[in-house]
Amino acid sequence: MRATAALPQRGFHSMRVYRATTDEVPNGKTAGDVADRAAVARFHSVVWGYWKREGRYGLPWRRTKDPYKILVSEVMLQQTQVERVVPFYKNFLKQFPHVKCLASSSLASTLQCWSGLGYNRRARFLRDAAREIVKKHGGRVPKDAAALRALSGVGDYTAKAVRVFAWNEPEVLIETNIRTTCMHHFHSNVLPACAEASAGRQNVRMSDKEIFPLMAEAAKGQDPREWHWALMDYGAHLKKRGVRLNAKSAHYMKQSKFEGSLRQARGEVLRSLLCGEMFDLRGRTYTKALAGLAKDGLIERRGAKWYVAG
Numbered sequence: 001m002r003a004t005a006a007l008p009q010r011g012f013h014s015m016r017v018y019r020a021t022t023d024e025v026p027n028g029k030t031a032g033d034v035a036d037r038a039a040v041a042r043f044h045s046v047v048w049g050y051w052k053r054e055g056r057y058g059l060p061w062r063r064t065k066d067p068y069k070i071l072v073s074e075v076m077l078q079q080t081q082v083e084r085v086v087p088f089y090k091n092f093l094k095q096f097p098h099v100k101c102l103a104s105s106s107l108a109s110t111l112q113c114w115s116g117l118g119y120n121r122r123a124r125f126l127r128d129a130a131r132e133i134v135k136k137h138g139g140r141v142p143k144d145a146a147a148l149r150a151l152s153g154v155g156d157y158t159a160k161a162v163r164v165f166a167w168n169e170p171e172v173l174i175e176t177n178i179r180t181t182c183m184h185h186f187h188s189n190v191l192p193a194c195a196e197a198s199a200g201r202q203n204v205r206m207s208d209k210e211i212f213p214l215m216a217e218a219a220k221g222q223d224p225r226e227w228h229w230a231l232m233d234y235g236a237h238l239k240k241r242g243v244r245l246n247a248k249s250a251h252y253m254k255q256s257k258f259e260g261s262l263r264q265a266r267g268e269v270l271r272s273l274l275c276g277e278m279f280d281l282r283g284r285t286y287t288k289a290l291a292g293l294a295k296d297g298l299i300e301r302r303g304a305k306w307y308v309a310g
Contacts, residue, residue, distance in 0.1 A: 040218055043185055051230035060089060068099045068167035074161045075126050079119060090116045100139050102130040108308040112274050120270055123297040125153025143167055151277035168225045172216045174208045177235025183245045184212050184238055205248055265289040273308050
């Protein structure tokens with residue numbers, strides 16, 4: 001199994017805790033009772049079993065191997081739930097069916113198609129990435145991990161995800177649903193053996209560095225594309241059942257309330273400019289919204305008026 005980051009000098013043998021509910025794993029044993037290899041085998045059984053029964057096979061980005069379409073889906077799925085993304089993804093690809101089409105579009109038309117999905121600077125990043133793909137890679141989304149990471153708005157996770165889902169490359173992905181799956185099954189209490197927990201500090205959080213070795217071990221011998229789909233779907237299922245482990249991750253950040261927020265003001269400003277309508281932008285929140293949108297390259301001032309950037 002090839003991974004994009006070096007494994008710490010410890011393998012699955014250091015992951016001592018296996019946790020599974022009895023309805024999911026028949027005759028499942030409690031923490032400390034299951035051999036490491038057996039724990040991984042049971043984990044495979046649970047995850048693949050759920051995938052076969054309830055997998056979301058019909059998601060549109062799972063019915064293509066086109067790296068451009070997968071890149072679009074991965075950018076849209078950042079901080080946004082699957083159900084919200086589906087209609088925007090379909091509409092976006094109707095308007096921009098291939099990378100050259102998106103590369104030649106204006107920022108206004110890209111934002112208009114994106115409007116309502118939120119986190120609008122992702123649309124600019126995606127349009128800019130399309131232009132870079134056309135200019136530097138002949139209109140083909142690069143397969144190389146470093147080349148993918150060099151694209152606008154593409155971080156380490158997105159680059160790995162595109163490689164997995166477009167080319168079935170054996171990367172190890174860790175995102176919110178996969179974190180939930182891992183912590184639920186292998187950690188009855190986050191980092192139970194660490195000094196802070198033993199000292200009575202129960203708020204210890206688990207980092208992805210702790211999760212990575214286990215997920216890399218579990219991924220061995222699995223089909224990269226389908227394995228990660230299965231992990232994600234099972235994690236989403238656990239959350240719907242009430243398993244709430246997001247706050248146990250060291251990477252968790254609670255999202256602020258949308259109503260009355262700066263994010264809401266930014267969206268209102270951008271929608272008004274896209275529609276050619278203006279309303280009273282006075283007030284501290286709208287001043288901050290204008291400044292933030294300008295900083296992100298989404299709008300620009302010409303004389304006394306604001307416009308969507310070119």
